[in-house]
Amino acid sequence: MEEIKKDHKNLPEIDPLTNDKFVPEHEFDGIRELANNPPWWLTFILLGSILFAYIYIARYHFFNDGDLQVAEYEQQMLDAIPEEVEEAATTGEGGITIETVKVDYTIPLDDKADLAKGAKVFATNCAVCHLAEGQGLVGPNLTDEYWIHGGSFEDIMHIINTGVIEKGMIAWKGQLSSKQIHQVASYITTLVGTNPPNPKAPEGEKYVAPAE
Known part of the structure; x- marks a missing residue:
């Protein structure tokens, strides 16, 4: 009988509202953790995020198919340069080098x-x-x-x-x-x-x- 009582004490308690089991010894400030699985949609988001991370790493870091954030930033900086500066930009280890061509404003354009x-x-x-x-x-x-x-x-x-x-x-x-x-x-x-x-x-x- 004593062994049966001990085993009964070791059984997880049941939440009367949800009928889910409580996690033993997981209680803080009167809040107890239920041993239930996360909703399917949350699991789907987690798995989708992991899959996206693998695809992103493969595309941008292994196959170099697309600009990384640094390259996008540098391109946006180039786009922000005033139109009157005729530019030829090259990207190297040191970043962007802008070569400017002086415009002769005393001659009308014919383009x-x-x-x-x-x-x-x-x-x-x-x-x-x-x-x-x-x-x-x-x-x-x-x-x-x-x-x-x-x-x-x-x-x-x-x-x-x-x-x-x-x-x-x-x-x-x-x-x-x-x-x-x-x-x-x-x-x-x-x-x-x-x-x-x-x-x-x-x-x-x-x-x-x-x-x-």
């Missing part, structure tokens, strides 16, 4: 992609005063040969950068990047001689390019 971007900047920011085809409204006509503040490319760049506050022309420096200003100024040079409908009367002096 179709740059002119298309310039046209977009013009439509967004300039057309409200100069109209969509540059024929002029509040601002002067940009399609004729007459210019109020000089018609050289450097003059156009200067006016866009610094503005003419007394005439309502704001300074775009700081609102547009140097490359965007270069692009829109280059696009404006393509408007000269296009003869849009209902152009504004000429203003200023006729600009004659100096002989080369």
Whole structure:
């Protein structure tokens, strides 16, 4: 009888609410641990995490199929460099080396992609005063040969950068990047001689390019 009583004492207790067994000697501050299995969904998440870890290690560290966090960070830093910096980047043991190419802002761009971007900047920011085809409204006509503040490319760049506050022309420096200003100024040079409908009367002096 004594042996039966001892064995009965060693049997795990049952929780009357869940009918689960208590873990012997696992009690703290009145809280007892039940000897039940975790829910299936938690087990599924655990196994899935382990499987994902193995796939991740194999893909990124053994097969090198994809950029690690450091490479992604370096690429994001490159993407954050202002557009006006023409860059050629190489990655070595020491990280990223940026080689910059100096841009000549005294010469208009002739690349179709740059002119298309310039046209977009013009439509967004300039057309409200100069109209969509540059024929002029509040601002002067940009399609004729007459210019109020000089018609050289450097003059156009200067006016866009610094503005003419007394005439309502704001300074775009700081609102547009140097490359965007270069692009829109280059696009404006393509408007000269296009003869849009209902152009504004000429203003200023006729600009004659100096002989080369």
